[in-house]
Amino acid sequence: MQEFDLKQEVTDKYSLRGRVFNKVREDILSGKYKENDELKEIAIGEELGVSRTPVREAFRQLELEGLIQIIPNKGAYVTGITMNDVKDIYMIRSKLEGLCAAWACEHITKEQLEEMEENIYLAKFHAERGHFEQMSELDSRFHEIMYEACNSKILEHNLRDYHQYVMRVRKKTLSTIDRSLASNAEHQAIMEAIRDKDAKRADELATLHIHNAYENMVKNGLKEAYSNE
Amino acid sequence: MQEFDLKQEVTDKYSLRGRVFNKVREDILSGKYKENDELKEIAIGEELGVSRTPVREAFRQLELEGLIQIIPNKGAYVTGITMNDVKDIYMIRSKLEGLCAAWACEHITKEQLEEMEENIYLAKFHAERGHFEQMSELDSRFHEIMYEACNSKILEHNLRDYHQYVMRVRKKTLSTIDRSLASNAEHQAIMEAIRDKDAKRADELATLHIHNAYENMVKNGLKEAYSNE
DNA sequence: TTGCGTATAATTGTATACAATCATACCACG
DNA sequence: CGTGGTATGATTGTATACAATTATACGCAA
Numbered sequence: 001m002q003e004f005d006l007k008q009e010v011t012d013k014y015s016l017r018g019r020v021f022n023k024v025r026e027d028i029l030s031g032k033y034k035e036n037d038e039l040k041e042i043a044i045g046e047e048l049g050v051s052r053t054p055v056r057e058a059f060r061q062l063e064l065e066g067l068i069q070i071i072p073n074k075g076a077y078v079t080g081i082t083m084n085d086v087k088d089i090y091m092i093r094s095k096l097e098g099l100c101a102a103w104a105c106e107h108i109t110k111e112q113l114e115e116m117e118e119n120i121y122l123a124k125f126h127a128e129r130g131h132f133e134q135m136s137e138l139d140s141r142f143h144e145i146m147y148e149a150c151n152s153k154i155l156e157h158n159l160r161d162y163h164q165y166v167m168r169v170r171k172k173t174l175s176t177i178d179r180s181l182a183s184n185a186e187h188q189a190i191m192e193a194i195r196d197k198d199a200k201r202a203d204e205l206a207t208l209h210i211h212n213a214y215e216n217m218v219k220n221g222l223k224e225a226y227s228n229e
Numbered sequence: 230m231q232e233f234d235l236k237q238e239v240t241d242k243y244s245l246r247g248r249v250f251n252k253v254r255e256d257i258l259s260g261k262y263k264e265n266d267e268l269k270e271i272a273i274g275e276e277l278g279v280s281r282t283p284v285r286e287a288f289r290q291l292e293l294e295g296l297i298q299i300i301p302n303k304g305a306y307v308t309g310i311t312m313n314d315v316k317d318i319y320m321i322r323s324k325l326e327g328l329c330a331a332w333a334c335e336h337i338t339k340e341q342l343e344e345m346e347e348n349i350y351l352a353k354f355h356a357e358r359g360h361f362e363q364m365s366e367l368d369s370r371f372h373e374i375m376y377e378a379c380n381s382k383i384l385e386h387n388l389r390d391y392h393q394y395v396m397r398v399r400k401k402t403l404s405t406i407d408r409s410l411a412s413n414a415e416h417q418a419i420m421e422a423i424r425d426k427d428a429k430r431a432d433e434l435a436t437l438h439i440h441n442a443y444e445n446m447v448k449n450g451l452k453e454a455y456s457n458e
Numbered sequence: 459t460t461g462c463g464t465a466t467a468a469t470t471g472t473a474t475a476c477a478a479t480c481a482t483a484c485c486a487c488g
Numbered sequence: 489c490g491t492g493g494t495a496t497g498a499t500t501g502t503a504t505a506c507a508a509t510t511a512t513a514c515g516c517a518a
Contacts, residue, residue, distance in 0.1 A: 015301055016472070017289075041500070051473045053282075056500090057289045060246075064293040066386070072244055073479045073500055088383040095324040154317040158387070245502070270470070280503045285470090302470055302509045461518080471508070478501070488491080 016050045020058035023048060028067050028078055029167050035080030039068060065161070086169055087214070089162050094210040096159055097143070100150040101190055101206035102199040107151035116145055116191045120184060127180035135180050142187050146206075149194075169217065179216050186212065245279045249287035252277060257296050257307055258396050264309030268297060295394060315398055318391050319443040323436050325388055326372070329379040330419055330435035331428040336380035345374055345420045349413060356409035364409050371416050375435075378423075398446065408445050415441065 024044065027033050045055045059076050062068045068076045119142050126134040143163060147156040186209040193202035253273065256262050270281045270288070277284075288305050291297045297305045348371050355363040372392060376385040415438040422431035 040498095042498095052500090053472055053474090057286055060286050060289045061293055064290055070500095074481095075499070084381075085383055088381040091328065092325065092384060092387065095328055096321065099320065099324055152313075152317040154314055155321060158321065269468095271468095281470090282502055282504090299470095303511090304469070459518100461516105463516085464514090466511100466513080468511075469509085471506105473506080474504085476501105476503080478499105480497105480499075482495100482497080484493105484495085486491105486493085488489105 016048075016054035017057045020044065020048055020050060020054050021061055024058060024062060025065070025067060028062075029164065033078045035078055037078045039076040039078065041076075066165070081165070081169075086166055086217075089166050090210060090214040090217075093159065093162050094207050094214070096155065096162075097146070097210050098203040098207035100146055100152075100155055100159060101194060101202035103150035103152060103155070104146050104194050105197045105199040105202050108149040108194055112145050112149045113191070113195055116142065116187075116194075119145070120188045120191060123180075123184045123187070127177060127184050130177050130180075132175050132180070139183065139187075146190075146194075176220065179220075182216075183209070183213065245277075245283035246286045249273065249277055249279065249284050250290055253287060253291060254294070254296060257291075258393070262307045264307055266307045268305040268307065270305075294390070310394070310398070315395055315446075316443070318395050319439060319446075322388065322391050323439040323443070325384065325391075326375070326439050327432040327436035329375055329381075329384055329388060330423060330431035332379035332381060332384070333375050333423050334426045334428040334431050337378040337423055341374050341378045342420070342424055345371065345416075345423075348374070349417045349420060352409075352413045352416070356406060356413050359406050359409075361404050361409070368412065368416075375419075375423075405449065408449075411445075412438070412442065 024033070024039070033039065039059070041052045041055045041059070045052050048055075059068065059070060063070045063076070067079060069079050070076045119138055123135060123138045123142075126138065140163070143159070147159050150156060186205065190202060190205045190209060193205055253262070253268065262268065268288070270284045274281050274284045288297065288299060292299045292305070295308060298308045299305045348367055352364060352367040352371075355367065369392070372388070376388050376392075379385060415434065419431060419434045419438060422434055
């Protein structure tokens with residue numbers, strides 16, 4: 001009840017505010033609204049067929065999520081993610097995914113572990129064939145399972161936020177067969193460590209996994225990947 | 230401009246929404262509003278002499294900060310922090326403060342370093358005399374300087390959030406002369422490592438510092454401290 | 459007495475009207 | 489020609505009115 005459980009209310013599909021929030025968030029993350037674009041309350045409201053009130057409330061939330069910046073009496077502007085931000089997030093995630101993997105050792109359920117194994121098995125199939133869209137989905141899901149398995153609303157929420165935040169660039173990092181295969185092998189190693197309840201190893205492997213993902217991203221030209229969107 | 234810079238707008242003292250946000254936040258953190266208290270828009274509005282609109286917007290922000298939970302069509306309730314949440318946050322902070330200290334080694338300015346030294350010097354004075362209110366202030370400020378010095382908007386924002394979030398319980402952890410002195414000694418060691426640009430040592434010391442703070446809190450009866458508020 | 463259903467009150471969700479602020483353009487003046 | 493000030497329009501900030509939803513209380517029937 002009194003949990004750190006936020007996303008649920010925010011993403012409320014049945015309130016206008018929630019719909020506006022989701023739509024604008026999507027549009028920012030997908031690149032429809034670009035850095036420094038000005039978001040006007042009336043325009044967004046008309047586009048979605050709602051008044052300014054829910055739009056304004058959604059804006060306040062987007063501001064706290066760091067997706068837009070609101071300048072009083074002036075307007076709402078889309079905040080960009082700089083390359084530095086991406087780097088910072090990956091470094092932070094590296095630490096936190098390690099923690100998450102370690103905690104998952106204690107709390108993962110049999111069902112979650114089985115879904116992980118299935119995920120890895122399926123990912124191998126798609127990785128070999130260069131199905132990058134599916135790979136991206138499976139990668140997201142793998143981490144999502146781990147977030148759920150760590151049994152900490154706080155950490156789960158934090159990691160999910162970052163995961164979403166770097167979505168724009170993350171997809172690119174899996175866009176080679178080599179990296180897809182390597183990434184999946186790393187997933188398998190992490191899963192095995194968690195299965196064996198070896199928290200120390202799980203921590204190290206998950207930490208390294210994010211490090212590798214970042215290194216790979218830099219190597220494959222983060223700059224272009226980033227500026228394309 | 231396009232920074233991850235949020236707090237500034239939120240704490241805008243000159244908008245009604247900002248005033249409401251700050252007031253309610255204060256009241257929650259200070260314990261005026263207790264866990265599971267229902268916050269009614271009209272009541273808060275009347276108390277501050279404003280209409281519901283700015284109150285609602287402030288509520289949305291408080292929700293994302295995790296201080297209240299909004300149940301659609303029902304109401305806003307003060308979220309409690311469970312002991313598990315506190316533990317999780319300290320574990321996460323432990324990792325991130327380490328990262329922060331390491332980064333600060335590269336980016337800290339001479340002014341920031343000097344303020345740290347001054348902070349530690351002054352804290353010694355107050356610690357010896359059992360001035361816990363001042364200690365709490367100085368402790369907050371020490372960490373704040375480090376957050377600023379790490380040169381990462383993302384990490385700074387993240388750590389500041391957690392710091393605020395556990396404010397309720399954090400004050401209690403410094404409420405003995407022994408812990409105050411020990412804490413300050415740890416601050417000094419961290420500062421010296423940062424001054425010497427020894428990132429590895431700074432990381433370890435900051436990590437340990439938060440660990441110690443948590444251990445101390447548990448020892449001194451987190452349970453009572455927590456349930457008192 | 460207990461249980462259910464309806465009516466009423468209270469509260470939140472949304473829309474709109476009005477006030478305040480900011481940006482722009484135009485004109486007067488040096 | 490350039491500069492400054494004012495007027496006008498656009499946009500956000502706030503208040504209020506209305507709609508929808510939820511909680512509560514009361515009455516009726518089993």
